[in-house]
Amino acid sequence: MDDPNADTEWNDILRAKGILPPKDEKRDDDLEDAFVEMVKAREAKLNSLENKELDELDELEDLEDDQILNEYRYKRMMEMKAQAVKEKYGExxxxxxxxxxxxxxxxxxxxxxxxxxxxxxxxxxxxxxxxxxxxxxxxxxxxxxxxxxxxxxxxxxxxxxxxxxxxxxxxxxxxxxxxxxxxxxxxxxxxxxxxxxxxxxxxxxxxxxxxxxxxxxxxxxxxxxxxxxxxxxxxxxxxxxxxxx
The missing domain is CATH 3.40.30.10 (Glutaredoxin)
Structure with missing residues (x-):
């Protein structure tokens, strides 16, 4: 099943019609905070997580909490896809x-x-x-x-x-x-x-x-x-x- 918190146009429509509950912004914040704290503790040199690419996240797969890592990777993939949709000009x-x-x-x-x-x-x-x-x-x-x-x-x-x-x-x-x-x-x-x-x-x-x-x-x-x-x-x-x- 697709993540109901994903930033997709379809999910926004479903939320507007009351089919999906409002996006849990607090859960997203808690997830990101937990991930950042974990990485800071284990990888002190990686101090700019918001700018990490997917291949750099792969280097952190030895972290204990795979669920947080996977959810964070999914969130970054959605952000990258959303940005790619916007970046359509170039001249x-x-x-x-x-x-x-x-x-x-x-x-x-x-x-x-x-x-x-x-x-x-x-x-x-x-x-x-x-x-x-x-x-x-x-x-x-x-x-x-x-x-x-x-x-x-x-x-x-x-x-x-x-x-x-x-x-x-x-x-x-x-x-x-x-x-x-x-x-x-x-x-x-x-x-x-x-x-x-x-x-x-x-x-x-x-x-x-x-x-x-x-x-x-x-x-x-x-x-x-x-x-x-x-x-x-x-x-x-x-x-x-x-x-x-």
Whole structure:
């Protein structure tokens, strides 16, 4: 019989209909606490269990309580499967204006979406596309898109690009306008990651920050053009003919 506490969409449906009891979060916590304490006692060097892979857990099979080990391995397998379902992107995809609502606004209900408004002839836009491509390969659970700026918003000024729109939970979280927001031609993948992490679009870098990247990383203040400000305005959400979503 399947574990009724497993994080599956089917079990969530059964819980919602009252067929399965609510998930026993306390039991999960107790199980993980017991496992961590046991491993700490027997394997002092293994101090980061949350990041252990399945093959590393296999090395601990001499622990006395096989039941806890097996249940913990099952829990990690479910977590890995759930993460694999989310990590389905991996590249910067070009979209057109008619696709915007589906590919951005609607899609952001399930994951973070980062949209680059760009022009090919502008060097800093090319640099940003390279940086975003690297980030897309690293963080496949985030959807990275690009669209020619004046195709997205008619008559959008070239001096406003590159522009990044960050969407999450079905709504716009930030719009960052102009090269200065990103450090201009000094922009790096690290500095861009740090910026996106402040809005939750990608995980923050836990490693030591590069001093140079700290200097060039943009501030949190947001400059909005009149056009992109409308993208985050509830009053303009239905004005699709003008390019606002």
């Amino acid at each position: 910067v995809t070009e979209i057109s204006k008619p696709e915007f609502i589906k590919e951005v606004t609607e899609a952001s209900k399930e994951c973070y979406v980062v949209v680059h408004l760009y022009k090919d002839y502008i060097p800093v836009c090319k640099l940003m596309n390279r940086c975003l491509s690297e980030l897309a390969q690293q963080f496949k659970a985030t959807k990275f898109l690009k669209i020619v700026s004046d195709q997205c918003i008619p008559n959008y000024p070239d001096f406003n690009v590159p522009t990044l729109l960050i969407y999450g939970d079905g709504d716009i979280k930030a719009n960052l306008v102009g090269a200065v927001q990103f450090g201009g031609m000094k922009m790096t993948t690290k500095s861009l990651r740090a910026l996106l992490a402040t809005y939750g679009a990608v995980p923050a870098d836990k490693s030591e920050d590069d001093d140079e990247d700290r200097k060039t990383a943009p501030k949190k203040s947001i400059y909005q053009s009149r056009a992109t400000a409308a993208l985050s305005s509830d009053e303009e959400e239905s004005d699709n003919d003008n390019g606002y979503y």
